[in-house]
Amino acid sequence: MSTISGYHHLTMSTDGAQEDFDFFTKVLGLYSVKRTVLFDGTIPVYHLYYGAKNGDESTIITTFPFRKPGIYGRRGTNQSKVVQQSIPVGASDFWVNRLGERGIEARKTSRFGIDRVEFKHPCGIELQLVENPADNRIPIANPAQGISAEHGIKGIYGGVIAVTDRNAMDDFLTIALPLKKMADDADGMAYEVPNANGPTSVVEVTEIRDEPQGTWTLSGGTIHHFALNTGNEENQLKLRAHIEGLGFTDISEQKDRNYFKSCYVRSPGGALFEIAWTVPEGWAKDEPADAIGSTLVFPPWFEHRREELMAGLEPASFQNA
Template identity: 50%
Template sequence: MSLIKGSHHITMSVGGAQEDVDFHVKTLGLRFIKRTVLFDGSIPVYHLYYSNADGDPSAVLTTFPFGQAGVRGRRGTNQAREVLLAVPSGSLNYWSQRLTEHGIGVDSVEVFGRRRLMFRHPTGIEYGMVGVEHDTRRGFAGYGVPEEHAIHGIYGVGVHVANPDNTVEFVGNHMAVDPLLEEGERVVLQVGTPSQGGAVELVVNRSDEQGTWFYGEGTIHHFAWNTETLENQDKLKFDIEGAGYTDISELKDRKYFKSVYVRAPGGALFELAVTHPEGGWTCDESPKELGSRFQLPGQFEARRSEIFEQLEHIDI
């Protein structure tokens, strides 16, 4: 029995906050559900959250706009590289036209016999759209995107690796995947329920330099799995540690979810996440108000005015 239902969220380091909002909300039509700050460190950096209509686990993209701090990352190998999104089957022509109209270059490619669209975030992070059927996650009809074409949520993540065997072994032994598929230099593993965004696509990349692992503009920082319960999370952590993968964190309370982080042997940082049992996204805002207020972790509340003044103004 799998301890993972599917994906939970993807977290990236981007450039400007307004540029990021414009891309995710005004171009992709996603719902803006949370504006807070990075829990770790002392430098005020936004943490922005986008989702489908219901904020489902498996449908949340989060970003740290590090452009203001002047920290730039390097995309490379041994690093998560592609944000893969699920859209309704038959919607790719609509998205190709919409992205083009918003000044975003789009490539139509075929992967495992299925068409997908590839494009980039303004900071260069690679995105892909995959048409899917029988996905019950509800897309958000925002900024002119009709519900019949709206993004369901995450499809999966593309990870570049110099040697895929180590990552296949790690994911295959500890995350209860379906049998892998191979096509050229790409290996695909499915974790959890297919409609919950758990596709892991490993791309063999021995030409690029090692990608950076710190927070830095233009890179994916981590990919989070939905373990659903703290019991499942603890069992999976115990299993991974017991196998000798000791580059794994203790439990961290992120207010909206509880997290454990583990570095896979292929380089990608994975998170084992559980939506907080005491409210999740709605612990500090009602469902209709999500994203409307600037939220702060308790340790920063005394610095609210100072932090707010230092951060870039965002127009939603």
């Protein structure tokens, strides 16, 4: 039995907080699930979470907007390149038109035999909406933003990782995590993320040798990590021990993220993975369950820094309408 069941979340380092919030909630129609701050380091930076209204794990995209501190990275190879979300089969035209009407260049493409829409976040990170015929999840409808269940995003499809050595990455994905290889051709490689509901999510790998090394630090304009869901602490620690025992010792101890517990591991190709599980209280740990994502909250260990952090954050209204 696999210790992984789908994705937990995907995390990007972006630019402006307000443009990020507007993009995910007003353009893509996701809901605000949590508004808090970066737990690592000392710089005041928002940590924003988006997804299904109830915060379903397989739907969560999180961002660190770095415009205020002015920290920017470099997109390149040996780095996560694309964030992918799943949409209903036949919904691509709707999204190409919707994005185009909002001044966002979008085009239909196909990879591994699956149609998808390619476009970019305002900070430049590449995104895709993928028509996954195997995904039976209910789409996220957002009537207030003009998005029905016919076209809504279903949740995470996966991500694309660029590498210079596809064999080393193949070993990591199939032996360390382990994932099942689904495709290996001129387009690259695709791996199925274990999921109780079938092949609803993947990791895709592309070989890029003619780009410089991409940034691995927390910095605007780059993807920070892909988080896989272990479901509980037992599975997380079992998988962590398995990965470390193979010699992948660039793996962190368990970290408390208030709503979930995490361990991070750097893959041979540079992309950072997280293995995570949600604590029993989940998103309702510091907000009412029916009002998650509506206030700016701080973890208990940051309460003594609330005024300092508030003063250092970028002004943003976070208005949904």
